[in-house]
Amino acid sequence: MLDLTLNLTSLGFEAGLGEGERELVxxxxxxxxxxxxxxxxxxxxxxxxxxxxxKVNAENxxxxxxxxxxxxxxxxxxxxxxxxxxxxxxxxxxxxxxxxxxxxxxxxxxxxxxxxxxxxxxxxxxxxxxxxxxxxxxxxxxxxxxxxxxxxxxxxxxxxxxxxxxxxxxxxxxxxxxxxxxxxxxxxxxxxxxxxxxxxxxxxxxxxxxxxxxxxxxxxxxxxxxQRWVSAVLYSLLNLCTAEKLSSRKTLQLLNGLFETKTLTYHSFVNLPSASDLNNPDDLFPWISLVDVQTKSTPLTDLLSRDKGLQDCISVMYYNVFFKT
Known part of the structure; x- marks a missing residue:
C-alpha cells in the first residue's frame, strides 16, 4: 500500500521548530x-x-x-x-x-x-x-x-x-x-x-x-x-608488550607488523637525550603513563603529526577492523 506521508516535510522533526530552535538542530x-x-x-x-x-602470546x-x-x-x-x-x-x-x-x-x-x-x-x-x-x-x-x-x-x-x-x-x-x-x-x-x-x-x-x-x-x-588519543592507544600496546617482558626489539617488530609499517623505532616512543642512552635491543621499554601521554607532548605525538605514511597505515588498519579484507 502506498504511504502518502513518506518524505512529507510537514511531518519531519524540524517542521514544528521555531527560528531560534532551528539553530540548535x-x-x-x-x-x-x-x-x-x-x-x-x-x-x-x-x-x-x-x-x-x-601475537605476544604466540611469541612467548x-x-x-x-x-x-x-x-x-x-x-x-x-x-x-x-x-x-x-x-x-x-x-x-x-x-x-x-x-x-x-x-x-x-x-x-x-x-x-x-x-x-x-x-x-x-x-x-x-x-x-x-x-x-x-x-x-x-x-x-x-x-x-x-x-x-x-x-x-x-x-x-x-x-x-x-x-x-x-x-x-x-x-x-x-x-x-x-x-x-x-x-x-x-x-x-x-x-x-x-x-x-x-x-x-x-x-x-x-x-x-x-x-x-x-x-x-x-x-x-x-x-x-x-590526536593524543591515537598516541595513547599505541602506548597502551607498548605497555602490553612490556608487561609480558617482551624485549624492545621484539616489541617494535610486533607493532610495525601490526600496522604494516617500518616507521616505528625506539626513538618513536622514548626521548633519548644523547647517543649514549640508546637502548640494548634486549631491554624492555619502560612502562609509560597513559595519562602523561594524553596531557603532554611525546615523541609519538610529534611523529604522528608529521608522518602521513604512518597516519595512512593506521587509517587502513582502522578501516579493515570494520570491513575485513
Missing part, C-alpha cells in the same frame, strides 16, 4: 556523532589490543588464556550501545564480556546472547583486562571509590564519562593505564548529516561512509578527535 548530529564515533574508536582499540595480545609460547576479558561498567544508553557495537563489529564473543549495572534485569537481550550481566562493580574490575566506564558523572565518584583498590595494574581502563576530565578520572581511580577520548564538534550543515544516517550504532558501523568519516587521524563530519 546541530545538537542531534553532535549527539549521534559522539555515540557512533565513540563506539567505533572503542571497537578499534579493543581489536588492536586483542590482536597484539594474540603462551597456551594460557588467549582472549581479552572485557567489562562494561554501566548499563544505560551508552553502555548498551557500546556492548552491542563490540558484539557486532569486533571479534568479541558474548562469553568474554560482562556488564555490571544497577538493573541487570533490564539487559535480557544481552543475557540471551550469552553476556553475563550482574550488579557487582568490584567483581567486574577484578575480572576485566579492558574496562569501559559508561556511568553518569554524578555516579562516577562512588563507582571509582568502589573499584579503585581492585583494578589490576594491567587493566586498561577506557573512560566514556565526557563531563569528567582525564586527570580527575585518574585521581578518582588511582590508575594511570587509562584512555579517555577528547572530541570537539563544529557544526557544518553540509557534513554533520552523516551522523544521522542510521538509527542504530550497529548499522552505522557497517556503513563505509560513516567509518571513513570517523577515521581517527583524519575525522570529518564536523567531529574531531584529539
Amino acid at each position: 546541530y545538537l542531534r548530529s553532535r549527539s549521534a556523532g559522539l555515540t557512533v564515533s565513540g563506539c567505533a574508536h572503542a571497537v578499534f582499540a579493543y581489536e588492536l589490543f586483542r590482536i597484539l595480545r594474540k 609460547g603462551c597456551t594460557a588464556k588467549a582472549h581479552l576479558s572485557v567489562g562494561v561498567l554501566g548499563g544505560g544508553h551508552m553502555g548498551k550501545q557500546l556492548a552491542m557495537a563490540l558484539l557486532h563489529s569486533s571479534s568479541l564473543k558474548p562469553g568474554h564480556i560482562n556488564i555490571s549495572t544497577k538493573r541487570p534485569e533490564t539487559l535480557g537481550e544481552y543475557s540471551n546472547m550469552g553476556v553475563e550481566c550482574y550488579f557487582d562493580n568490584i567483581r567486574l574490575a577484578k575480572w576485566a583486562d579492558m574496562l569501559f566506564i559508561c556511568v553518569l558523572p554524578s555516579q562516577l565518584p562512588q563507582v571509582c571509590a568502589e573499584i579503585r583498590c581492585h583494578l589490576p595494574s594491567r587493566c586498561l581502563v577506557y573512560g566514556f564519562t565526557s563531563a569528567v576530565t582525564l586527570n580527575r578520572l585518574a585521581v578518582l581511580l588511582d590508575h594511570s593505564f587509562l584512555i579517555k577520548p577528547q572530541y570537539e564538534f563544529v557544526a557544518c550543515n553540509n557534513v554533520t548529516a552523516i551522523w544521522l544516517l542510521h538509527n542504530q550504532v550497529t548499522a552505522a558501523l557497517k556503513d563505509k561512509e560513516v567509518i571513513s568519516a570517523s577515521v581517527p587521524p583524519s575525522m570529518n563530519g564536523g567531529l574531531f578527535l584529539d
